[in-house]
Amino acid sequence: MQTSASSVESRESSTLTPPRLDTIVVALAGFSAVLIVAIVLFILSDITLGGMERLTWEFLSAEPRHGMTEGGIFPAIFGTFLLVIIMSVAGVPVGTVTAIYLAEYAREGSLVAKLIRFAVKTLAGVPAIVFGLFGLGFFIQFVGTGMDQALSGGETLKWGQPNILWASLTMALLTLPVVIVSVEESLKAVPREIREASFALGATRWQTIWRVILPNSLTGILTGGILAVSRGAGEVAPILFTGAAYFLPHLPTSLSDQFMELGYHIYIMATQSVDVEATKPLQYSTTLVLLLLTFALNFSAIFLRYRVRMRLQAS
Amino acid sequence: MTKPEGVLHTPMEKPVASETATTSGTKSLMHEQEAVSRSVTNPSQSSLRPRFRFSDFVAEKLILLTSLGSLGFIVLIFAFVFREASSLFFDPLIRMEVSWGNLLSSTWQPVSDEAKYGLLPLLAGTFKVTVIAVLIGAPIAVLSALFTATLAPKWARETMKPAIEILAGFPSIVIGFFALTTLASIIQSLTGTVFRLNAFVGGLALSFAVIPIIYTISEDALTAIPKSFREASLALGASRAQTAFRVLLPAATPGIFAAILLGIGRAFGETMIVLMATGNAPMLSFGPFEPVRTMTATIGAEMAEVVFGDSHYSVLFLIGLILFMFTFIINGIAEFGIRQRLLKRFQGAS
Numbered sequence: 001m002q003t004s005a006s007s008v009e010s011r012e013s014s015t016l017t018p019p020r021l022d023t024i025v026v027a028l029a030g031f032s033a034v035l036i037v038a039i040v041l042f043i044l045s046d047i048t049l050g051g052m053e054r055l056t057w058e059f060l061s062a063e064p065r066h067g068m069t070e071g072g073i074f075p076a077i078f079g080t081f082l083l084v085i086i087m088s089v090a091g092v093p094v095g096t097v098t099a100i101y102l103a104e105y106a107r108e109g110s111l112v113a114k115l116i117r118f119a120v121k122t123l124a125g126v127p128a129i130v131f132g133l134f135g136l137g138f139f140i141q142f143v144g145t146g147m148d149q150a151l152s153g154g155e156t157l158k159w160g161q162p163n164i165l166w167a168s169l170t171m172a173l174l175t176l177p178v179v180i181v182s183v184e185e186s187l188k189a190v191p192r193e194i195r196e197a198s199f200a201l202g203a204t205r206w207q208t209i210w211r212v213i214l215p216n217s218l219t220g221i222l223t224g225g226i227l228a229v230s231r232g233a234g235e236v237a238p239i240l241f242t243g244a245a246y247f248l249p250h251l252p253t254s255l256s257d258q259f260m261e262l263g264y265h266i267y268i269m270a271t272q273s274v275d276v277e278a279t280k281p282l283q284y285s286t287t288l289v290l291l292l293l294t295f296a297l298n299f300s301a302i303f304l305r306y307r308v309r310m311r312l313q314a315s
Numbered sequence: 316m317t318k319p320e321g322v323l324h325t326p327m328e329k330p331v332a333s334e335t336a337t338t339s340g341t342k343s344l345m346h347e348q349e350a351v352s353r354s355v356t357n358p359s360q361s362s363l364r365p366r367f368r369f370s371d372f373v374a375e376k377l378i379l380l381t382s383l384g385s386l387g388f389i390v391l392i393f394a395f396v397f398r399e400a401s402s403l404f405f406d407p408l409i410r411m412e413v414s415w416g417n418l419l420s421s422t423w424q425p426v427s428d429e430a431k432y433g434l435l436p437l438l439a440g441t442f443k444v445t446v447i448a449v450l451i452g453a454p455i456a457v458l459s460a461l462f463t464a465t466l467a468p469k470w471a472r473e474t475m476k477p478a479i480e481i482l483a484g485f486p487s488i489v490i491g492f493f494a495l496t497t498l499a500s501i502i503q504s505l506t507g508t509v510f511r512l513n514a515f516v517g518g519l520a521l522s523f524a525v526i527p528i529i530y531t532i533s534e535d536a537l538t539a540i541p542k543s544f545r546e547a548s549l550a551l552g553a554s555r556a557q558t559a560f561r562v563l564l565p566a567a568t569p570g571i572f573a574a575i576l577l578g579i580g581r582a583f584g585e586t587m588i589v590l591m592a593t594g595n596a597p598m599l600s601f602g603p604f605e606p607v608r609t610m611t612a613t614i615g616a617e618m619a620e621v622v623f624g625d626s627h628y629s630v631l632f633l634i635g636l637i638l639f640m641f642t643f644i645i646n647g648i649a650e651f652g653i654r655q656r657l658l659k660r661f662q663g664a665s
Contacts, residue, residue, distance in 0.1 A: 022556040029462035029559075032455045033471065036530070037478045039523060043485065046497050094381060101382035105375055112379070118650065119386040125577070125646040126392065126639060127584025128487075129611045132618075133635040137395040141623070173388055180385070206374040234486025237586035237611070241618045263488040263587075270492055271591060280496070287492050291485070298484045 044291075051288030054281045060289070064247065073286050078251055079259035080293075083168050083239070084229045086255075091172030092225045095179025099224075102180070103187035104209055124177035128237035135170030135242035136162075158256050165255040167243030174238055175228035182227055186220020186308065187213060223304045230297035234290065236263035246272075262290045396639055400632035402624070412626045418633075423597035423608075425617065425627045432630045436599040440514070440607035444589055445582040447518025447603060448525050452582075453575050455522075456529035460571075464537035465545075465559040483527035491591035494520030499592065508604040510594055515603045517593030521585055525578040532577060536570020537563060573653040580645040584638055586611040610634045 062072030098116065106113035145160035152158070190213050198208040214221075236244075245258040246268050252259045266286050269279045402409045413432055420433035463472045499516045502508070508515075540563055548558040564571075594606025595616060608616075614631050621628045 022554055025560055026462075026466055026556045029458040029466060030471075033459035033462045033467070033475055035455055036459055036482065036526060037474065039526075040478045040482050043490070043493050043523070044481070046493060047489065050496075094384060097378055098382040098385055101378045105378060106382075112383075115386055116382050119389050121650055122389055122643060122646055123385055125580050125584075125642050126389075127586065127611060127642055129584070129586040129614050130392065130396065130635050130639050130642075133396050133399070133614065133632060134392045136618070137399040137632065138391060141399070142395065176385060176388070204368045204371045206368070206371040230484065234488065236486075236488045237615060240615050263486060266488055266492055267587065267591065270495055283492065283496070287489055291489055294484055294486055295481075298480070302480070 047284065047287050047291055050281070050284035051286075054285040055288060059282075059285055070282075073262065073265060073282075073289065075248060075251055076260040076262045076265040076286070077289070079164070079244075080233055080262045082164060082252060082259060083171060083261060084232050086164065086168035087171045087175065087232050088225055088229060090169055091176055091228060092179055092221070094172075095176050095224065095228070096183050096221055098176075099180045099183035099187060100209060100214075103184045104205070104213065120177050120180050123173070124181075128174060128235050129240075131170050131174045132238040132240055132242055134173070135166055135238060139166040139169055140242065162241060162243040162258060163256045164243050164252050164259045167239040167259070170238045170242050171232045171235065174235060175232045178228045178231050179224040182224030183217070183221050186217040186223065186305075189220070189308065190216045217308075219304050219308050223301045223308075226297050226301040226304070230294045230301070233297070234263060234294050236261070236267055239264060262286060262293070266290065393636075393639060396632055396635050400629055400636050403626070403629045403633055406629075409626045409629060413630060418630070421599045423613070425630070430627065432626070434610075434630075434634070436597045437608060437610045437613050437634065439599055440593070440597065441583060441609040441611070443514045443601075443603070443607055444518045444521060444593060444609055445579060447515060448521035448582040449575065449579055451519060452522030452525035452578060453529055456526045456578070457533050457571055457574070460530050460533035460537060461559055461564060464534050465563050466555060479527050479530055482523065483531070485523070487524055487585060487587045488591075490520055490523050491588040494588060494592035506604065510604065510606045512592055512594035512606055513604045514593055514607045517589045517607070517609075518603070520588050520592045521582050524585055524588060525582050528581050529571075529574045529578040532574035533567070533571045536567040536574065539570070540566050569653045573649040576645055576649040576653070580642045580649075583645070584611060584642050586615045590615045610638055 059072040060077065061074050063074055065071035098120070102113060102116060106116070140160060140162060143159075144166065145154075147159040148154055148157060194212060194216065195208055198212045199205075203211070239261060243258055244261045244264040246260075248258060248260055266283060269283045269286065270276065273279050403413055404410075412430070417432050418434055420431060421435045422431040422433045423436050424431040459475065463475045467475075494516055495512070498520055499511050502516050502519070503511050544562055544566055545558055548562040549555070553561065589609045590612040593608060593612065595608045595612060596606040597608040597613070598605065600607070614634055617627070618631055621631065
């Protein structure tokens with residue numbers, strides 16, 4: 001690996017450190033990198049090999065049967081999609097607007113911008129389970145119970161209990177930083193000349209944002225949304241007690257229904273089911289489905305981002 | 316759309332419009348001067364300034380208001396987690412049931428006739444799993460960041476990037492499942508421990524979640540070092556390894572420290588991995604191969620079964636409050652204590 005030039009170099013510098021120690025530490029650093037790749041490959045192959053066999057069309061489209069030892073996971077897939085759709089509808093606009101403020105309006109270093117950036121970073125660092133507690137304390141106990149009081153005088157319990165709306169809103173909050181960071185990056189990638197050209201033509205700041213900058217960064221917003229969806233589809237902790245259900249005979253039809261979800265389904269089957277060994281192939285296949293789903297989302301986000309960068313370089 | 320509006324002003328509006336035009340004119344003049352004086356110090360500031368408009372003013376305020384939402388959410392999260400935990404401090408009935416002595420005892424038995432809410436085993440469990448995860452994850456992550464940022468050939472860097480992205484993209488439930496079914500069996504056959512699921516298995520699995528964070532931030536810190544550091548070291552005759560370990564690594568220490576802190580924050584707050592892989596026994600023990608239960612796992616496992624508003628419910632929210640405040644402090648230190656200083660250092664150097 002070492003070229004003759006570098007071996008001369010290291011021999012000359014041997015007064016500082018013996019070259020052997022050099023090789024050892026470099027080898028150690030390289031080994032760490034190889035180890036990470038090995039871990040990734042090991043997990044990937046373990047899940048893939050374990051889950052391939054049962055991954056059929058029937059598995060994706062059927063309902064669980066016989067205490068979840070047979071059948072498919074369609075309700076869980078459906079619930080996951082519903083969750084991330086409601087989550088995106090609630091979260092992506094708010095995240096995009098915040099990113100617009102940070103990228104277009106805020107003066108770098110102003111107190112407001114600093115405060116918002118700190119809030120976004122803090123939000124990203126809050127444990128997922130605490131979001132779950134917040135969803136329970138705020139959405140279910142405070143907003144939901146309040147809505148029940150207002151709508152029916154507290155007689156019927158409709159909104160003051162876990163459901164897909166509260167779970168989705170909780171998840172929207174959790175994924176907000178993902179959207180903000182990603183959209184802000186794409187807004188900043190719009191060349192300054194384009195803004196200045198718009199201003200020079202007499203457009204106001206808002207016109208410039210709405211007609212020039214946003215159309216130019218649509219893919220960036222899409223990327224942010226996809227990354228948020230990928231994150232939201234994989235998180236289980238926030239929905240443990242804000243809406244996910246163990247087993248439901250019907251698909252959710254209203255926002256006040258509970259729902260089944262892929263990650264939660266894995267957790268339940270792997271830890272709570274009566275016969276864990278009997279459901280093991282199903283657990284593997286469900287995990288593989290979740291993994292494929294998040295990968296598909298992540299790769300499309302990476303691809304979109306790559307295309308945006310290419311286009312910017314070309315222009 | 317806007318041009319015709321400007322032409323079709325009714326006479327009544329005209330004076331008003333011209334007035335705003337003049338005020339905004341002087342304003343923009345002032346801005347211009349400001350911009351000129353600023354452009355000396357800050358070249359990124361454009362001297363072309365947009366026109367002022369009332370609808371723009373409204374739009375800006377609305378956007379600002381929405382952006383302040385994230386700040387509001389932080390306050391709301393704290394307020395509502397605190398609200399649900401507050402009966403521990405203010406409700407006399409619950410105060411009697413859950414005394415400070417009870418909370419600080421070493422037994423966690425929330426569902427018994429005389430409920431015991433000792434937080435010590437949970438704190439110890441979280442601490443133990445976090446330490447194991449960071450002790451395993453941090454050296455691997457920092458060393459490989461150093462390798463790819465300073466020593467490795469380009470192709471190795473190109474291989475590491477997707478590998479780290481994939482590792483970061485694994486949902487924690489997938490890592491938890493992998494730990495529960497595969498990793499735990501491997502560790503048991505290697506070490507022959509009594510308990511298949513224990514703190515070590517949980518910590519090891521958790522390190523997979525911590526590595527991407529530490530790696531990414533460390534690599535950022537390493538690549539942010541001005542080229543002159545590296546060139547000066549090489550010019551003085553140091554080898555590439557010496558440069559990496561003796562010059563670049565020390566220069567990036569604050570950033571790496573921040574990376575490890577954020578890794579600790581992540582390990583501390585992770586729920587699903589530890590819920591599935593640590594064995595979930597709330598016992599006070601010190602061996603790494605004993606089953607433990609963390610604070611996050613306790614909330615995750617027990618919240619679904621509590622009665623709303625009773626003492627158990629409040630104690631679980633108190634645990635959530637501790638988690639929230641701890642991660643808040645960790646992030647604050649990582650951001651303001653370290654990263655800002657690092658930025659300053661390099662700006663002074665280059």
